[in-house]
Amino acid sequence: MLLRRLALTSRAVAAEPGRRAKTELLADCLRELGPAEAPSAVALLSGESQRLRTGLGPAALRELPPPAADPVLGVRETERVLEAIAAVHGTGARAERHRLLAGLFERATEVEQSFLRAVLVGDLRQGALDAVVADAVARAAGVAAATVRRALMFRGSARAVAEAALTGGEPALATFRLEVGRPVRPMLAASAPDVGAALEHLPGPAALEWKLDGIRVQVHRDGGDVGVFTRSLDDITARVPEVVEAALALPVRSAVLDGEAIALGPDGRPRPFQETAARTAARRDPERLRAEVPLSPHFFDLLHRDGEDLVDRPGRERWAALAGAVPAGLRVARTETGDREEALAFFRATLARGHEGVLVKDPAAGYRAGRRGAGWIKVKPRHTLDLVVLAAEWGSGRRQGFLSNLHLGARAGGEPGLGPWVMLGKTFKGLTDETLARQTEALLAREVERDAWTVRVRPELVVEIAFDGVQRSPRYPAGLALRFARVVRYRPDKSAAEADTVATVREIAAAEGTAATDGVAATDGTAAAEGLPERTPRRTPDRDIPSDD
Numbered sequence: 001m002l003l004r005r006l007a008l009t010s011r012a013v014a015a016e017p018g019r020r021a022k023t024e025l026l027a028d029c030l031r032e033l034g035p036a037e038a039p040s041a042v043a044l045l046s047g048e049s050q051r052l053r054t055g056l057g058p059a060a061l062r063e064l065p066p067p068a069a070d071p072v073l074g075v076r077e078t079e080r081v082l083e084a085i086a087a088v089h090g091t092g093a094r095a096e097r098h099r100l101l102a103g104l105f106e107r108a109t110e111v112e113q114s115f116l117r118a119v120l121v122g123d124l125r126q127g128a129l130d131a132v133v134a135d136a137v138a139r140a141a142g143v144a145a146a147t148v149r150r151a152l153m154f155r156g157s158a159r160a161v162a163e164a165a166l167t168g169g170e171p172a173l174a175t176f177r178l179e180v181g182r183p184v185r186p187m188l189a190a191s192a193p194d195v196g197a198a199l200e201h202l203p204g205p206a207a208l209e210w211k212l213d214g215i216r217v218q219v220h221r222d223g224g225d226v227g228v229f230t231r232s233l234d235d236i237t238a239r240v241p242e243v244v245e246a247a248l249a250l251p252v253r254s255a256v257l258d259g260e261a262i263a264l265g266p267d268g269r270p271r272p273f274q275e276t277a278a279r280t281a282a283r284r285d286p287e288r289l290r291a292e293v294p295l296s297p298h299f300f301d302l303l304h305r306d307g308e309d310l311v312d313r314p315g316r317e318r319w320a321a322l323a324g325a326v327p328a329g330l331r332v333a334r335t336e337t338g339d340r341e342e343a344l345a346f347f348r349a350t351l352a353r354g355h356e357g358v359l360v361k362d363p364a365a366g367y368r369a370g371r372r373g374a375g376w377i378k379v380k381p382r383h384t385l386d387l388v389v390l391a392a393e394w395g396s397g398r399r400q401g402f403l404s405n406l407h408l409g410a411r412a413g414g415e416p417g418l419g420p421w422v423m424l425g426k427t428f429k430g431l432t433d434e435t436l437a438r439q440t441e442a443l444l445a446r447e448v449e450r451d452a453w454t455v456r457v458r459p460e461l462v463v464e465i466a467f468d469g470v471q472r473s474p475r476y477p478a479g480l481a482l483r484f485a486r487v488v489r490y491r492p493d494k495s496a497a498e499a500d501t502v503a504t505v506r507e508i509a510a511a512e513g514t515a516a517t518d519g520v521a522a523t524d525g526t527a528a529a530e531g532l533p534e535r536t537p538r539r540t541p542d543r544d545i546p547s548d549d
């Protein structure tokens, strides 16, 4: 089947706002492609295109041959060429990669070329694409979406899951199981503006746990073998010997644990996040670094113990199993309550100990990859969003020569009338000199175009932004802008597809609108208690959008 079919579908999916309609369009295309070629299409569309990246920058993409008049490229063939390009290494690799890519582009029509460019820079503008692809695979294969998602949780490769679904249906998908030693996609949390709102989302009493601001660790132990994996499933076993030792000391033969590793001070309060991050990022000298900044693991879930899978068990049972396998000092603090006042007291006590916030969890929910289902809800005292850097302005004065003022975008998430990325504001606040230098380098590597002041970049870098509120602003595409935005940190463990959506920002704005009347935000001490700016104007919109100029 011609690549043209997939490229046109991809374009139609991007233009279609409705999630269900997106899924239909893609499912039709996958059905037509059939079991032999649909897995290649899934690999091209999904995050796996990462694996197919050629390592060639935008300059190389500009120097490619003009489009062919007639479509000749096949889907499988295209995947093979991209795989071959990604596999080229050693001296002369750059030239060889470029030669292969030029050969591919030479044979691609205009619509195919633009699809390929999007695949290569990871910019397939389709919003929540992984979820749409998973649902479309289910539909094309005639299996339940939950079965596909479950298989994806156990096996990162969407291609492998698509192949199994389309050739062997439910029975083939059922063979994807938790395997000790192979990391599973982690369960993630939705967020709520305050504890009361989080409790309302859950059917009955909730469990509240400390939200530790460390690094997510998934620990697999099989006898004397231990593997430690991050949120993005990178293997960091060699960097965290103390986590390995803690796992080996547990009274189990095999286990899969989920938790957070964090550097704590002698008083038990968290040390600055950067210290934990530096530990898990450093490849060298783990023993020396360990002596300087020891990490302690704190587990909050148990997915497997001694041959028994617990993934589908309710949270309460998994927690009981965890308590039976892991000593209290290595577990996160937790309470169960349906009472709002009690929950608030736990939240305040957690913050008083220096932690970031709480996780409000449904004790009846199974462990499910991703954010779907909202069995876990996080509540933090301040607003933060994970946004994508769309462009940056050159700094002035002390920051001359550095890209400083960041243009911040949320995912449109399929909202009609908006592009794929929705700009919400700019900031140069919160950047240390070191971050400034690093971000300049990282942004220039992603340059798409520039004028005298601004460099527009590929939307790939995710940055965590704190802000004081959301204000109405006709100058921004969603009619909303962030107040007093500042950089908390870059999030190299997140991809742009995981950035927050405009819908989340609208929810925050809506919650702020009610904060002054229901009083919850005020008692939590959140900035939201200040209310929307048009009710309590403090600065003009112009001055709220800081610029280095």
Ligand SMILES: Nc1ncnc2c1ncn2[C@@H]1O[C@H](COP(=O)(O)OP(=O)(O)OP(=O)(O)O)[C@@H](O)[C@H]1O
Pocket: 187, 188, 189, 190, 209, 210, 211, 212, 213, 214, 215, 216, 231, 260, 300, 332, 359, 378
């Ligand atoms: N008790 C806990 N239960 C679950 N996750 C926890 C807990 N304590 C800390 N965490 C961390 O909080 C995260 C939950 O929030 P989420 O799933 O949204 O991930 P995130 O986007 O990395 O969150 P954030 O940026 O707010 O830390 C987990 O990924 C984990 O790293």
